[in-house]
Amino acid sequence: LTQACLSEIEKADALGAFVHKTPDLALDMAKAADANKNGGDLNGIPLGIKDLFCTKGVPSQAASGILEGFKPEYESTVTSQLFADGAVMLGKLNMDEFAMGSSNETSVYGNAVNPWKRGNSDAALTPGGSSGGSASAVAADLCLGATGTDTGGSIRQPAAFVGITGIKPTYGRVSRWGIVAFASSLDQAGPMTKDVRDAAIMLKAMSGHDPKDSTSADLAVPDFEAALTGDIRGKVIGIPKEYRMDGMPEEIAKLWEDGTAMLKDAGAEIRDITLPHTKYALPAYYVIAPAEASSNLARYDGVRFGHRAKIDAGDGITEMYEKTRAEGFGNEVKRRVMIGTYVLSAGFYDAYYNRARKVRALIKRDFENVFDDGVDAILTPATPSSAFELGSMADADPIKMYLNDVFTVTTNLAGLPGIAVPAGVDKDGLPLGLQLIGRPWEEADLLNTAYALE
Ligand code: GLN
Secondary structure, rough: OOOHHHHHHHHHHHHOOOEOOOOHHHHHHHHHHHHOOOOOOOOOOEEEEEEOOEOOOOOOOOOHHHHHHOOOOHHHHHHHHHOOOOEEEEEEEEOOOHHHHOOOOOOOOOOOOOOOOOOOOOOOEEEOOHHHHHHHHOOOOOOOOOEEEEOOOOOOHHHHHHOOOOEOOOOOOOOOOOEEEOOOOOEEEEEEEEEHHHHHHHHHHOOOOOOOOOOOOOOOOOHHHHHHOOOOOOOOEEEEHHHOOOOOOHHHHHHHHHHHHHHHHHHOEEEEOOOOOOHHHHHHHHHHHHHHHHHHHHHHHOOOOOOOOOOOOOHHHHHHHHHHHHHHOOOHHHHHHHHHHHHHHHHHHHHHHHHHHHHHHHHHHHHHHHHHHHOOOOOOOOOOOOEEOOOOOOOOHHHHHHHHOOOHHHHHOOOOEEEEEEEEOOOOOOOEEEEEEEEOHHHHHHHHHHHHHH
């Protein structure tokens, strides 16, 4: 299996999915898996690892120039758990720099490409972001599954754009230790796989309490795969009216209706619900995420990790910091750091950061209210469109790019689990995904509802 994946990877350089290949390591790990009679469910299963995960002795750059040459001396908790289960690492996967973006175009390596094409057009499409390399690699069968991370949609949006499954678990289900931090109160890792069953198997191996992450929950990890009965009779599915945006493309509206009908046919009760603060989610996210990013990224100073700029005679340490950060960070990362420091500054803290935190609490309460009323899961589209053309949005208009996250940021702000499953195609045959949002810690139930949609 590992050899087959390695040879597919060699043929697929044009996709730009892998930014660092580890074939020798992969074959060693595969041999060890063959010899291991006590391996877990993932024994011998070849995976791709997003470049945001620190992997011991293997370049881990978060697709940023500032981490050039950085090889961690430790393994992230997620990857060590996957490897302990017997999984094989094929290499590191492309992504937006520091996971900031929705198209994979902010990567220092250049973007990954979506294996799908629009109708007869040859134009290259985005695989989504930030976990674009993970999405592209799984969709093109370069690996059997991949790790992703999701701060505002970076697992679910790329999964939807390439027609695969991706779940962002409840905040705290998966340890963040050893994953390069973007916005610590929003970041969660999760699996990106061909189908719901694979997601269940991989999520189980990734989950669990980790004393090294104080926000990781000390809760038992259910057998997510065993929960996949496909029986959702009597489950209450909420359809939130605020997600029916003005100008929603007809094919997205139809996808949503078809998904609703499928769940109804499977015996679920469909209920119209309201999540009144939804329209404030995107602005709140784009205050909170940059604020936390600006603080997290302060550590890249040319001293502790990766790249250090050449300095001129007479330069002091301040010039060294400035030149290193000016050279090492890309434009989107600089934009986030500037927004973040601005909204946290003494004069504007109350107007922006503090207000965004209050809005976040209201968004969380909206969800609590519908769950208290008996709703088991919420169905929405995963993205406002199918995959767009590379080059059509990047840099030209950051706000337009941010609007891509309109359906996904709410779950991160509320800490809830969300899953994207392939559910149809647009008029050109490109994949479209639906999203299900679940109650906290009820990933087993959520996966089972997604399984019924598959
Ligand atoms: N696209 C969003 C952003 O740029 C989400 C990214 C993510 O989930 N890592 O912030």
